[in-house]
Amino acid sequence: MLLGLQNVTFEFGARTIVEDATWHIQPNERIGLIGYNGTGKSTLLKVLTGQYSPAKGSVEKGRETSIGFLHQDLLGFDTEDSILEVALGAFERVKQLEKEMEEVGKELEKTGDEGLANKYADLLHEMDVLDGYSIHHKTEEILQGLGFSNADLHKPYKNFSGGWRMRVLLAKMILQHPDVLLMDEPTNHLDLPSIEWLEKYLQHYQGAVVIVSHDRFFLDRMVTKIVELYQQELHFYTGNYSYYETEKALRIDMQKKAYDNQQDYIRQQERFVERFKAKASKAAQAQSIVKRLDKLERIEDVNLERPNMKINFAVEKQPGKIICTLKHVSKSFKDVQIVENTGAEIDRGDKIALIGANGKGKSTMLRIIAGTEPFEGQREWGHNVIESFYAQHQLEALNMNNDVLEELKDAGSGKNDLELRSLLGAFLFSGDAVEKKIKVLSGGEKARVALAKTIASKANFLMLDEPTNHLDIHSVDLLVEALNKYEGSLILVSHDRYFISRLANKIWEIEDHKIREFKGTYAEWESWKERRAKDAAEIIKNEKANLKNEKPAATPEKSQQTNPAKNNQSKELQKIKNQFRQLEEKLVVLNKTKNELENSMALPEIYNDKNKFIAAEKEYQKATAALLEANKTYEQLFEQIIELE
Numbered sequence: 001m002l003l004g005l006q007n008v009t010f011e012f013g014a015r016t017i018v019e020d021a022t023w024h025i026q027p028n029e030r031i032g033l034i035g036y037n038g039t040g041k042s043t044l045l046k047v048l049t050g051q052y053s054p055a056k057g058s059v060e061k062g063r064e065t066s067i068g069f070l071h072q073d074l075l076g077f078d079t080e081d082s083i084l085e086v087a088l089g090a091f092e093r094v095k096q097l098e099k100e101m102e103e104v105g106k107e108l109e110k111t112g113d114e115g116l117a118n119k120y121a122d123l124l125h126e127m128d129v130l131d132g133y134s135i136h137h138k139t140e141e142i143l144q145g146l147g148f149s150n151a152d153l154h155k156p157y158k159n160f161s162g163g164w165r166m167r168v169l170l171a172k173m174i175l176q177h178p179d180v181l182l183m184d185e186p187t188n189h190l191d192l193p194s195i196e197w198l199e200k201y202l203q204h205y206q207g208a209v210v211i212v213s214h215d216r217f218f219l220d221r222m223v224t225k226i227v228e229l230y231q232q233e234l235h236f237y238t239g240n241y242s243y244y245e246t247e248k249a250l251r252i253d254m255q256k257k258a259y260d261n262q263q264d265y266i267r268q269q270e271r272f273v274e275r276f277k278a279k280a281s282k283a284a285q286a287q288s289i290v291k292r293l294d295k296l297e298r299i300e301d302v303n304l305e306r307p308n309m310k311i312n313f314a315v316e317k318q319p320g321k322i323i324c325t326l327k328h329v330s331k332s333f334k335d336v337q338i339v340e341n342t343g344a345e346i347d348r349g350d351k352i353a354l355i356g357a358n359g360k361g362k363s364t365m366l367r368i369i370a371g372t373e374p375f376e377g378q379r380e381w382g383h384n385v386i387e388s389f390y391a392q393h394q395l396e397a398l399n400m401n402n403d404v405l406e407e408l409k410d411a412g413s414g415k416n417d418l419e420l421r422s423l424l425g426a427f428l429f430s431g432d433a434v435e436k437k438i439k440v441l442s443g444g445e446k447a448r449v450a451l452a453k454t455i456a457s458k459a460n461f462l463m464l465d466e467p468t469n470h471l472d473i474h475s476v477d478l479l480v481e482a483l484n485k486y487e488g489s490l491i492l493v494s495h496d497r498y499f500i501s502r503l504a505n506k507i508w509e510i511e512d513h514k515i516r517e518f519k520g521t522y523a524e525w526e527s528w529k530e531r532r533a534k535d536a537a538e539i540i541k542n543e544k545a546n547l548k549n550e551k552p553a554a555t556p557e558k559s560q561q562t563n564p565a566k567n568n569q570s571k572e573l574q575k576i577k578n579q580f581r582q583l584e585e586k587l588v589v590l591n592k593t594k595n596e597l598e599n600s601m602a603l604p605e606i607y608n609d610k611n612k613f614i615a616a617e618k619e620y621q622k623a624t625a626a627l628l629e630a631n632k633t634y635e636q637l638f639e640q641i642i643e644l645e
Contacts, residue, residue: 002027002065002208003048003180008057010040010047017043019232020057025180030202031210032219032241035229037428037444037472041212044229045069045182048210068178070186072443074169075162083160083168084153087139090175094132097123109614124617133624135175137632142171145197146190147357163189174201180208185443187215188469192495193357214473216241217497241473255302262299269293310426311451311482316458320383321348323461323489324369326515329377331364338364340513341377346461348382351483352491353504353522360510362493363465366391369491370463388459390450390467400439404429404449407438411453420456427452443470451479460488468496497522573641580637583630590627597623 004024010017017040025031035041046052048059049069061067079086088095101123108116127133143153146167157168166189173181181202187195199221202209213219219226219241226237226244237244269289276282323346331338338361346352346369354362367373370389381387398407408420415423424434427448438446447470454462462483468476480502483490491508494500500522507518507525518525597620606612 001025001060002062003067004060005048005054006058006060008047008054008059010043010052010054012040012043016232018229018234021234023227023234025208025210027179027208028206029208029225030223031208031225031227032223033210033212033227033229034241034244034473036474038442039229041229042071042184045071045184045210045212048182062179065180066176066178067180067182068173068176069182070170070173071184075165077169079157081157082154083143083148083157084139086157086168087143087171087175088135090139090172091132091135094127094130094135097127097130097132101127105614105617120617124620133621134628137628139171139175142174143168145194145201146171147194167194178207180210181205182210184212185214185470186211187213187218187495190495191357192355192497195495214468214471214476215496215498216473252302255299259299259301266293266296311455311478312426313455313462313482313486313488314458315460315487317384317386317460319348319385319460319489322346322382323348323350323385324382325380326369327378327380329368329375329379331361331368331373331375337513339510339515342514344508344515344517346489346491348489350489350491350506351504352506352508353500354491354493354508355500356509362510363391365510365515366463366465366491366493385461386457386459387461387463388454388457389463390454391465398438398446398449400437402438403435404438404441405434407449408452408456411456415456423452423456444472444475447471462486462488462490464490464492464494466494467492468494468499576637576640580634580641583634583637587627587630587634590623590630594620594623594627
């Protein structure tokens with residue numbers, strides 16, 4: 001066991017989060033920690049890390065177990081350092097070694113002391129064991145996987161938004177490679193390509209991973225065990241999220257049947273006692289039944305208790321056939337072109353998902369449609385359109401000193417206190433909860449307030465930017481259900497594949513600075529993309545086969561004239577293959593040199609001679625750096641050959 005709870009009871013104020021809970025996390029487990037909003041999932045992770053102490057029981061942790069904890073509170077960190085430097089903070093020991101080696105090296109140059117030479121050799125060996133010379137390469141690789149470009153790596157961390165900062169901290173945590181990785185909503189700030197990259201990475205992660213997430217697609221692909229925090233207890237299911245859903249329904253059904261059967265038995269026995277307790281011949285038997293019923297272990301009735309948001313998107317006016325028209329729209333930020341001379345139309349009844357990688361301009365396009373982002377071109381509203389815009393920045397824009405009711409009053413809906421209280425009740429703010437200050441609310445509660453403000457408008461056209469962030473899985477289900485019943489039109493940006501697949505009837509993708517529209521569901525779009533990729537691969541395969549079967553032209557000049565593009569591609573391929581072969585030979589020499597230098601530094605005649613040792617050590621570092629660079633180039637050339645072939 002790496003980490004766990006033993007008979008733990010934890011109370012947060014007057015509220016009990018868990019009671020007498022036992023949970024052992026084993027090496028290489030992939031666990032999804034789930035529960036309704038407000039049950040205390042994030043709090044439980046803080047108990048596991050020792051940030052909170054239990055009222056009863058103990059948190060057990062292996063002596064050598066290291067823990068990484070990714071959570072939203074980390075966003076308070078700020079620095080002028082580049083994002084590369086922040087991520088390199090994962091290698092504290094390597095950086096310490098570099099400093100120690102520099103100090104010992106300088107001292108060694110002055111004194112030539114044998115003890116210092118031995119110490120330097122030990123530091124060098126440890127650096128090699130920790131693979132310290134490749135930390136920059138590893139860090140760049142992880143940051144690029146999470147969506148950063150090479151140009152971003154040296155920009156100051158403080159220049160990035162909260163979502164991008166969270167990616168840097170995720171990269172740092174991955175590079176630290178803890179034995180137990182605890183992740184609280186890791187996909188909240190990731191786009192689809194980055195989520196897919198993270199899925200692939202974590203599937204091969206050598207350590208235990210515990211994930212709190214509302215993304216059921218992510219949980220289905222990632223976890224093999226579900227731990228549910230429900231009614232102050234931990235319930236365990238061996239399988240992914242889909243298995244949990246089926247198994248939980250089965251467990252509830254079986255317990256319900258067992259309860260009903262036991263109640264029938266109890267009623268039957270009680271009727272017998274009532275009928276015969278006064279009869280002398282049956283009194284002893286009746287008394288025996290009473291004792292048996294007293295000793296009977298009662299099965300509890302089971303009713304699924306869950307917070308049900310009663311979301312009802314009311315539409316006040318019916319709009320015309322066309323909601324919004326975009327014509328000749330262009331938008332750029334400094335040197336980055338988002339869209340150029342593009343257009344599109346949103347019709348009544350459209351439920352559009354705007355998807356793609358971060359940086360493609362999804363949220364920018366949503367702001368252009370909403371009229372909150374300046375752009376070149378035209379945006380024309382249709383007849384009777386009443387729009388409402390829900391975006392992540394609205395959570396940040398909530399007045400922290402307002403209470404929940406005051407915040408809704410400020411939305412300008414024109415509703416009275418009673419109507420607003422009724423609306424907030426549907427979003428799980430009942431009674432005194434409407435008087436809670438915004439600043440004390442959780443991320444999920446703030447998201448519900450912002451959604452309530454969106455609904456209060458009675459809009460017939462919704463623009464939703466990541467509406468499922470901070471909602472639990474059940475709340476996402478309820479939102480999907482409400483939006484499917486919604487009589488208006490909508491366009492949304494979301495990385496939640498389940499949410500998009502249940503809702504969208506059109507897909508928009510920004511490609512080559514244009515809006516590309518696909519009329520169909522997300523599943524149909526994915527299938528179409530796969531067919532396109534397959535067709536493209538088939539065309540390339542056929543072209544290769546044709547090239548092989550083609551007879552050589554009469555003269556090189558004629559061949560070049562008939563198909564100069566293929567001829568140039570063939571020349572380029574041959575050139576890269578020659579470079580590749582030369583590099584393979586160079587790698588053999590570099591590996592040999594590195595091994596020889598390693599062996600020479602262990603020789604007494606080298607480490608006893610200060611000057612010889614320093615010279616050998618410099619050569620070793622130089623050879624290691626050259627080998628790393630050569631390996632990087634080797635990979636790039638290999639990828640180019642694959643593409644050209």
